[in-house]
Amino acid sequence: MTAVLERTLSYSSSIPRAHVHRAAICEVFLTDIICESYPRFRLGVQLPRVHSYYSDHNIVVRQYDPLLLLETFRQASILISHRHVDAPLDAKFVFNAGALEVVDLDAVRVGPAPAAGVLDATITAEKRRGADIVGITLAMTLALDGSAAATMSMTIQWMPGDAWDRLRQKGRAPLQLDPARPHPLHERVEPREVARHSFDNVVLSRIGVDGDTVRSQVLVDQAHPGLFDHPLDHVPGALIFEAMRQTALVAAHELFGLSPRMLVLVGCDAVFESFGELELPTDCAAVAEAEICARQVVLSVTLAQEGRQIAHGRVTLQRVSASTAALDRIVR
Structure with a gap:
């Protein structure tokens, strides 16, 4: 009998x-598939315990940034598409939709050694153009x-470069793009307002409160x-997710008086x-949907140009309990 x-x-x-x-090797978080x-x-994952963007959080617990997990899921979707669904390496990708959930906050704590990560992914749907697969939906853990630390569902699609160019030209044609409107980088809000240490990682300016918005x-x-x-x-999905989080943190403080340092994205x-x-x-706008059991705040967020x-x-933001914060200080 032959062993397998x-x-x-x-x-x-x-x-x-x-x-x-x-482009940067240090921004690749997958090791194998x-x-x-x-x-x-199944994919191998190793997350950086220190990172200029993902580790720059002024919160009371030391954890892997949920948006670092999201980026890892995104990388998995791209790798699967290229290696096993025949998406050409020069194809242009579109991120259609994604839903991230952190299922265990203890599992995302940063430990004394690099965490060995295993990402399980299943293609649950395929988008076809004729006989070719041009998009997939994935369920991932x-x-x-x-x-188990987090789950994510994600839908992406891809196209040749010439099709991308036509799509972009068609979308941009009716817009008034000239002259370009400058982004007031000098007007960043204070980092503590969005639970950051560095101004470089603040993506918001010109905060306003209008009733419950x-x-x-x-x-x-x-x-x-x-x-x-x-x-x-174009504006990348990673920036849109960060803008959603930071606006939600500001909204939780403005509407409920909650400290950004005591909130984690789940x-x-x-x-x-x-x-x-x-x-x-x-522009980004956040409106509170619900406050659940005094532990979570759920906000609806829209972005517009x-x-x-x-x-x-x-x-969804979850409050960190005082006991959890105290335990994290002891562990550190």
Whole structure:
């Protein structure tokens, strides 16, 4: 009888950066991929314990940033598309929708050693054009050191470069893009208002409160090494998710008097309706949906450019208990 050895995931190096559309090797968080039996996959993950963007949080617990987990899920979707769904390496990708949930806050705590991550992914739907697959929907779960940490559903699609160019030209044609409206980077809000240490990682300015709605202007800093790892011709999804989170934090403080330092993101979903143009100001608005059991605040968030809605979604923030904060200080 011949024994069949099951391949194990490798954590010895990152996968090629081109396979997840990153320019910097340090921004690649996947180490390996195994196709168990199509459409099921397992991926190796190693998250940075210190990062200039993802670790820059002025909160009372030390954890892996949920948006770092989201970026890892995004990279997994791209890698699966290239390696196992025949998406060409030069294809242009569109992020249609995504929903992230942190299922265990203890599992996302940063420990004394790099966490061994295993990401399980299943393709649950395919978008076809004729005989070709041009998009997929994925259900994914990330476990860190054996404990389920987060889940995400994500829908993406891709197209050839010439089709992308036609799509972008058609979308941009009716817009008034010239002259470009400058982004007031010098008007960033104070980092503590969005639970950050560094001004460089603040993406909001011009906060306003109108009844139960908190509004902000989103700052697009194309020199930011994390949010703009490589040149883009549109506002990236990573910046939109960060703007949603920061606006939600400001809204939780303005509407409920909650300290941003005592809030962690445990859920975030978004539907991307159209491209955000770099030349236009981007406005974000947050409205409280509900306060659940005095522990969570749920906010509906929309982003628009000069009256044209480009994305909408929901952010769920959870309060950190005093005992959890005290325990984290002891552990550190």
